[in-house]
Amino acid sequence: MSQSKELQDILAALDQAGKPRVLATVIEARGSTYRRAGARLLILDDGTLVGGLSGGCLEIDILARSEDITADGRPTVITYDHSSDADLVFGLALGCNGVIRVLIEPLPGGEPPAYLRAIQTSLALRQAMALAVVVGCSDDLGHRPGERLWIGADIAIGGELARSAYAECIIDDAREVLNSGRSELKTYGSGAGELEIFIESVRPPPSLIIFGAGHDAIPLADLGKRLGWHITVVDGRPAFVSRERFPMADEVCLCRAEAVPNDISLQETGAAVVMNHHYHHDRAILAHLLASPVPYVGVLGPRERTRKMLEELDRDGLGFDQTRLSRLHGPAGLDLGAETPDQVALSIIAEILAVSSGRSGAPLKYREAPIHEPPVF
Template identity: 35%
Template sequence: MSVSELLAIMEGAAAAREPLVLGTLVRTSGSTYRRAGARLLITKEGVPVGLISGGCLEPQIAKTAREVLATGASRRLRFDMTGENDGLIGFGLGCRGALDVLLEKIEPWRLNAETRRLLCGMNSAEAPRALVTAFEAPPALQGLLGTVLEKEGDADAPSSAMALREAAHGLAREALATDRPLVRALQLPEGGIECFVDLVPPAVHLTIYGAGPDAVPLVSIARQLDWRVTVVDHRPAMCDPARFPGAERVVHAHPENVVPHVPTGRHSAVVVMSHNYFADLRLLPILLKLDVAYVGLLGPRRRGEQLLREMADEFVPTPEQLARLYSPVGLKLGGDTPAAIALSIAAEIQAVLSQSEGAHLRQHDGPIHLSQPEETHRKSA
């Protein structure tokens, strides 16, 4: 389930003024399918949209969500698959992990468009955004459980809610400063409340220079990953948006004019697949000077080395710029069809932007998910 599909459900509910239940994975331990921060929506018909597990726990979540819709009271569910007998008498997942899911009733029409996007995992800003979810509290503060959001009609919120909102801003700043999710225990006048802070990263921007047939499967895969895609080509006949329904933009531009069409930043990638040596010779120096995290160059190693030699009279890349150049482009996955090549390119971009080595998981002893929340019980005012 992509974030675009989640957003479609959210926007439809907002237009129809129908409540939803938002499920947030707030804490995990051991081996789990998703990491903390994963979210799903449950419609008023009880249909779960999105995944927190591999589909095993969603029926129980949907059943409890109906109670949340009926009462309006948030509920925290704990699923523990760590017992030795789980495969026989428990959930039967064999994951040897435990997870906590907070279910809360939301009214999408009371949230602004940007908040609705963030709750679906879609961040249109250029920097990460933080979401704070209160998931454990004493009886006196049970009404505060849920994601701390600015909503219409909250001007008369109780003092405890206002105190939580003020403290949540501090937690958000801390998570953004450390660039990682966290769990913190806040101390309010009425008692302690446990909060999970998740970071929603900006969308990945992929620019593809070259609108040939082999760009089509790369755009399709990128769209499935909810990346924002721009296709650029110097040939007008190739710049037909109908060929790339997953691209946000299809632009006709020569290499010298490409800069305005290339999003930059640490969540940006460019792939050069024009199959035109002289176009690449003009384009590569321009791209290497940009603040992009990844520049992939299609073609054999010798071709890339020759391009670097020929452009050396006018431009010599710095070591930092060369470190962002991936030539030949892609991971060594095997296969030589356009779809297989596109898969290897997308996999390499994902690995680079996630700062992952892209190795076999069976050779990795640590946790599968790279960014686990920093959890302490330090009291925050």
């Protein structure tokens, strides 16, 4: 589960569902683990679980602890060390050969805490933010686990840690995380003791623009939205590009191919797929996409059709160098043997995910490096 999708689900549950009990966040994951730092689990007062930290074992243990943590009223950090057979004693038997540290915080009823409201605003505006939280502290420093600081793309700063003696250092590191997109665990020390801070990169969902609103675009938009992506569908035909056909899309845009450069913003777009099934429209949109910085440009249809488009663009003086062409994927999708629109959508979404993560799309059984690594974009 992507962290942005998980956050959306948790925030929606807090808005719509019953009384919250605790929120658990992975703050450190070493070795082979099911989820990485930043994964979250919300437990509501009726025992409902939203999100997840493992295949189910950690969830059961945290659920069992949640009432005591709520009664105590203080956040706590729990370490699950299953790098040896010792975890069998606790009945978890995770078998992942890694170490996970989890911050578990009781949540008050009513309005969500300020930091969750800040995340909600950031995601709604499609802006990145960095969120720092105390996960360990010497008694003499006067801080408590769960205290926070956040900084957004607009440089707005909030949270209790903004008044800390270490605020300047934390803010500097938070800005680095904001720019890099990679979460970090930091320790700040002095003669008075040490302060351990988890600084998390919180980024908006990946965005996918689909050029073409035919019947085969529907499963592509639907599958992308199921992953929590921000979906935009663009077409010049009023009968095709409608809310009735694409209720899952965040945006549906009526726009002719020649107006795309002026009317459709590609700012912060992670992927675009061209599937108008109209040669001249596809060629015009392809030229615009290749001139843009969009990291993934997919074109539906035979390889020869895409090659012909590129040759014609080259003759028109719109040739593109190898760097720009390296972002082009035509035919779009992984080689899964896909035939139906649903299968084709799966192959395209899988390729976008592989490209965005800097992966090959090959079977995991052939991968020698760790499975979990930070995404490329």
